[in-house]
Amino acid sequence: RRSSPDSNMIWAALLGITGILTLVLLFFSRTRQENEPPLDKGALPWLGHALEFGRDAAKFLARMKEKHGDVFTVRVAGQYVTVVLDANSFDSVVNDTVSLDFISSKNQLLERIFHLKLPGLQPAAEREWMERYFQGCRFAKLCQTMKANIESLLLGEVQGSSASEWKQDSLFSFCYSLLFRAGYLTMFESTGNANVVYEEFRKFDQLLPKLAQGSLKKEESQTVNSSRERLWKLGSADWLSQGSGPLSWQQSYLRFLHEEGVGAEMQKRASLLQLWTTQCNNGPAVFWLLAFLLTHPEAMEALKSEIRRLNLQDPSGHHLTSNSLELYHTPVFDSILSETLRLTAAVLIKRVVVEDKVLQMASGQRYKLRRGDKVILFPWLSPQMDPEIHPEPQSFKFDRFLNNDRSVKDKFYKNERRLKYYTMPWGAGRHACIGKEFAIATIKQFVFFILTHFDVKKLEPQAQLPPVNPSRYGFGMLQPDGDLQVQYRLKRSQSET
């Protein structure tokens, strides 16, 4: 069959265009330059490693570390991301506020996840406001109210059931729901319907990683949109028309935003951001801690014996208040919490390179970073799961952070160098967690109350920990895929009083 002159011309044009595109791609395509980290662009044009990264960031980054070492650059959806996994060199990332910027990448996420734009708001002013709130009298009041809410919600769970009757529940749902509701009543609306907000919040939270990565399916997108709308409505608080009582944390925050010139619509959206930021980690943290205790009897026994030694009473015979509980030395509990967070806190620390930078490694090596690229740390992989720092890193060892004399162990080494960052659940530098002390106080209150007032056991004695949901790597506390069935009841001595 003979082709017409027209189709010959079309073929020639197509070939020409393809040739030009190939030349342009070759010319502009990125190659590794001298003194730059190893470059791994992945097989897919433009997308690079985006799919593998999104599916399971921990697995992907571990594979790259195996291939390239502690520093490398990968292509992820058109972006070049340099990953730094040498904990001895973290300071040159977390302490650099000149060449590296946190805000622009955070703002992108805020817009995508919460439809939130706060152009007039100074991030430093907001952070300062929050830091001040989590100190002194207001902090003490928050701890007290949180303690009261935790206790009444926990006791509410067994109200009406007879003294020795075991109740059954799924541990993750139980912990997340209870801590969310206690946190909501403490910081947001003390008279609100925390159950309804929690149900909606979970739908949103479950899809948040996919929303952040832009990989939602159509029906998931609809769920997220309607959940977000409902949460905006449920969570909007009016700080102006309140009576004479003290403002809640949320109302004070909204008043602060108003004074900074933020309008009502963005205030409502910022409220949801803060609801997520302040409530998404405590429940999962307590779940993992209790799940480790239930699957490691020696850890449970060590903690119970520490609690018995405290006697949980002050010399005047009164039960401990939340403040005095914080004052007690609880090295075993502290070690168990650190070990829990080492295994299950998995935030990605991300910065944008705003001017060309030389990354100074502890080894003396220097790497050039290009403006416009991103830099990330993933402390879960390194230092938290590094076998040179923490032998048998996959195992839960309740005394990993204890010295032989039961004092807190804080000396860890890599390559004979003492590490500043041997575990990093709270982030580091100018953007580290603001609520750390409050979170620790809350987790301690919850765990101590449950162990002193309830009997708790696994439903199936042989049951193991559920696996991790791999889509959560990078988004704060990990969550399980599945759950752990447990039984609990009020302790005899408590039900008699």
Ligand code: HEM
């Ligand atoms: C186990 C519990 C918690 C863990 C593991 C945790 C962890 C973190 C981490 C790693 C960051 C920094 C993320 C980054 O560098 O991008 C962060 C930020 C933050 N956390 Fe926490 N957090 C917890 C609980 C809380 C609680 C209870 C509150 C408040 C009530 C809170 C308030 C905040 C706030 C406001 C920020 C934002 C800081 C900023 O943007 O500058 N966190 N948290």
Ligand SMILES: CCCCC[C@H](O)/C=C/[C@@H]1[C@@H](C/C=C\CCCC(=O)O)[C@@H]2C[C@H]1OO2
């Ligand atoms: C999702 C963006 C909001 C950031 C708010 C705040 O600065 C951080 C709060 C962290 C948050 C960390 C989770 C995700 C960060 C996104 C990682 C990425 O850039 O891909 C969560 C609550 C706080 O601890 O864990």
